[in-house]
Amino acid sequence: MSEFKQLYSPLIQSAKWYSVQSWALEQTSHGAWLLESESLSRRLAQYCQHFTVTVLAQTMISNDNLSVMERQLVGNCDCLEREVMLYGDQQPWVFARTLIPMTTLSGKEQDLVNLGNSPLGYRVFNDKNSRRDALEVANLGTPQHPRWARRSRLWINEKPMLVAELFLTESPVYAKEKGC
Numbered sequence: 001m002s003e004f005k006q007l008y009s010p011l012i013q014s015a016k017w018y019s020v021q022s023w024a025l026e027q028t029s030h031g032a033w034l035l036e037s038e039s040l041s042r043r044l045a046q047y048c049q050h051f052t053v054t055v056l057a058q059t060m061i062s063n064d065n066l067s068v069m070e071r072q073l074v075g076n077c078d079c080l081e082r083e084v085m086l087y088g089d090q091q092p093w094v095f096a097r098t099l100i101p102m103t104t105l106s107g108k109e110q111d112l113v114n115l116g117n118s119p120l121g122y123r124v125f126n127d128k129n130s131r132r133d134a135l136e137v138a139n140l141g142t143p144q145h146p147r148w149a150r151r152s153r154l155w156i157n158e159k160p161m162l163v164a165e166l167f168l169t170e171s172p173v174y175a176k177e178k179g180c
């Protein structure tokens with residue numbers, strides 16, 4: 001199993017998610033990242049020469065293995081679980097875990113199974129009929145040394161998927177805080 005998956009998958013799955021209003025995110029540099037409603041991939045790509053995605057794992061999981069909240073957000077359905085690392089100039093920036101219900105993988109969206117190392121965000125946000133909602137934020141670090149994560153639901157042609165993203169310390173999300 002990939003070391004990143006082993007490390008970050010349990011971490012993001014045990015995160016305690018809070019509504020964006022619970023955090024003072026407005027006018028902070030990390031807030032601009034966490035509140036991004038369009039494609040995160042596109043935003044990250046603007047901060048490096050080479051933006052790449054590597055699939056760490058992709059498997060079908062039974063709806064029994066979803067948490068109660070996950071089931072509420074995407075429905076009571078077996079899901080494709082896609083776990084990736086997003087890299088900026090070869091630095092691991094964001095670990096992402098996406099749950100795509102079987103029912104979403106229908107019609108035009110059947111191609112989502114075969115995305116491989118193409119960013120999911122490019123595919124979703126290239127479609128006019130896409131949007132994001134149910135945004136929540138977690139701090140997996142400490143108040144002094146935060147390690148931000150967010151979870152949101154993406155809709156494509158009115159079909160949902162759930163994306164959880166963990167922002168690693170090398171990502172530009174922390175650039176201001178580090179005094180760069």
Ligand SMILES: C=C(O[C@@H]1C=C(C(=O)O)C=C[C@H]1O)C(=O)O
Pocket residue numbers: 038039040041042053082084086094096097098118119120121122163165
């Ligand atoms: C959801 C987006 O795509 C990013 C790309 C992902 C992938 O390729 O699996 C997963 C999560 C995202 O951070 C986005 O760009 O907003």
